[in-house]
Amino acid sequence: MIDKRIASMREALTDVAPGSAVMIGGFGSSGIPFELIEALRQHGAGDLTIISNNAGVAEEGIAALLRDRLVRKVVCSYPRSQGSIWFERLFEEGAIELELIPQGTFAERMRAAGAGLGGFFTPTGYGTKMAEGKETREIDGRGYVLEHPLSADFALVRAHKGDRWGNLAYNTAGRNFNPVMAMAAEVTVAEVEHLVELGDLNPESVATPGVFVNRVVAQEGMN
């Protein structure tokens, strides 16, 4: 019997050790696993590397992890949205490390990790600071940068619906980074708005097949 359901956000994250690399899905405030992030904050493991497109705004989501000084390093494409006060403060203090990656390269590096590839040549960033220290090559007259897979110990993702096998379906643009992160991490934990019965999801609309997901938790309304 395959049953990936976990009773609570807290229980789904008990094995996150200090120093872990944690991917967090979402873009802006869309498709963000807010309840899992809050549970991660309460769990309290520090020295984290957070891999997520943005770095949180106000006191919400990743911003709360930053405020509580649980994060050593942020890997992202766009850390400063309007209101990213905690990221900006820590950055100015020199209290946080930033690895900035062009957004497409960021997504593709995670996909490469999930797809078992050793790296890829992308034209993005060629001839810019982003290519510094990296292998570059001309292919058919165009410049490319070699980029490597990006994996993590955990991925926290958010879906609209999920079943006990870990199949996930997303709402509108809430999909964004969630599918590639689910592929790329050692352990993928999914926060779902609706836990549905096996067979309730349209098999043609499952955007994350259950094989990529290890744990499924229904939202608790904790935010």
Next chain:
Amino acid sequence: MIDKRIASMREALTDVAPGSAVMIGGFGSSGIPFELIEALRQHGAGDLTIISNNAGVAEEGIAALLRDRLVRKVVCSYPRSQGSIWFERLFEEGAIELELIPQGTFAERMRAAGAGLGGFFTPTGYGTKMAEGKETREIDGRGYVLEHPLSADFALVRAHKGDRWGNLAYNTAGRNFNPVMAMAAEVTVAEVEHLVELGDLNPESVATPGVFVNRVVAQEGMN
């Protein structure tokens, strides 16, 4: 006004020149654009490079192109299914060139072309004949082969439903290679079982967004 509908299979292929590289979606008999293939055969352009996972069985689909000696080269992963008599005959005669590619590398090379990547390192085929003459590299103690993008002049794909903007949705396992081929070719022509009104497709179930498709033709029942 964006309207990619074309009135007939024949009209959708008038600009296929002799010597063209043509991707053809499908796996076995699933998701195959049989009507477009028949129109391509009647169009009569020869010296084609056919890029498709299989090489047709009996007198159907790609097998009919082979029988009519319109094909110079086949690029595929699995040319001989039971009943692939035309491929086997031409191969034994030395009348056809074969580029054999492991299936995952085949799909990934087309995706790379569609995604604007210059190449990727895959572990598939490392230490085998498939790696001969190719660049290889050890990354983190594992062997990889460098593979390059695979594009084409045309892609012929088959979908269950499509609209006038070229958005496509597939039936069950009929999806297979169709989405990556739609991304990878200069001109993508889609044969659809049902031409639907704009807005009839569920925006979360469109597996090939219209931006990848140039022409949409409803099945004519010609087979």
Next chain:
Amino acid sequence: MQRLTPEQMAERLAQDIPDGSYVNLGIGMPVMVANFVPEGRDVIYHSENGILGVGPTPAPGTEDPDLINAAKQYVTLIKGGCFFDTAESFAMMRGGHLDIAVLGGFQVSAAGDLANWATDNEKYPPAVGGAMDLSVGAKAVYVLMRHTTKDGQPKILDECSYPLTGAGVVRRIYTDLAVIEVTDAGLQVVELHDGNSFEDVQAATGTRLLPPAA
């Protein structure tokens, strides 16, 4: 000198978006372009977070919290639009499937280099988002920006002093003073906004411009 307002700049650029285009509008002034596309043209807007067919702002109270654009503003989906994940969204961008990307700019060089993601202030965190992927991937990159900085310094220069977003990627520059095309021969002024002389625009520019055809 006559300076166009941001709305006028966006409206001017919108005239050059052909019917049937797939277009990505960057954060800031570029998103305003959507408001000015001439009637009768079908334009499909792409958003990097996984939307093709971005529609107008929703009526208050009807917002879908997951349905936002790259600037994190609530949007809608037009009929015929669809959703996909980020990897596929950037495959579209990098793979040459979008016709036009309209980007903001800090600086543009004579060779069409674009700088729009980082300044030389080390205390202020850089943010690149999808700009680098768009700049190498879209079939045409149009930059929409003021001709000079707030304190009057030129933004069109021999060389960018800020870190590059992409080298040699800009096709056209739409400013509040002029429309300039990046050509092999140099920066060709194709249009001077009403009342501006070539000499005035040249004086506000940090590199040599080619005058418009007489």
Next chain:
Amino acid sequence: MQRLTPEQMAERLAQDIPDGSYVNLGIGMPVMVANFVPEGRDVIYHSENGILGVGPTPAPGTEDPDLINAAKQYVTLIKGGCFFDTAESFAMMRGGHLDIAVLGGFQVSAAGDLANWATDNEKYPPAVGGAMDLSVGAKAVYVLMRHTTKDGQPKILDECSYPLTGAGVVRRIYTDLAVIEVTDAGLQVVELHDGNSFEDVQAATGTRLLPPAA
């Protein structure tokens, strides 16, 4: 010597598939394994053409023409199954997301090399399909094959003479004579099928085997 029938070989292998596994079954004898998974175990079958949750053969007249397995036979989808494209299907395979791949074999070497896609007959076209991706990608590769060729030649050898599918990829070999594990120390017989002596099995093998623990 006692030789298991293909059904018995498939049944023996099926015992070693743990509850909750994601499994890909290759074309030929491997697909028979699905018929013998012990009751009470949830096993999810993957098919390279884009199916997770392959179910049994459909009743006649209910076939979906697009719903076939890797061997091009009509199948069904079990409750909880789903569909995806080939690129994603191979991401699953190559990315280490499947627990077990059961593959047929022409030859297996002492080092766990597998040859199963081409012979030395140049007139007969080779066909590789997904075998190479599975052999490098699945967490464990089990080979299900007869111990010897039809004319009695050994298929387990010091070195494969046919072109390799993957080097050092095989974990276990299930034959009609024995179950053999590929270990750092060599090919370890873990089970002799009823009535077969180690000496007999060794005699039918083209490389040195390690006897089962007493």
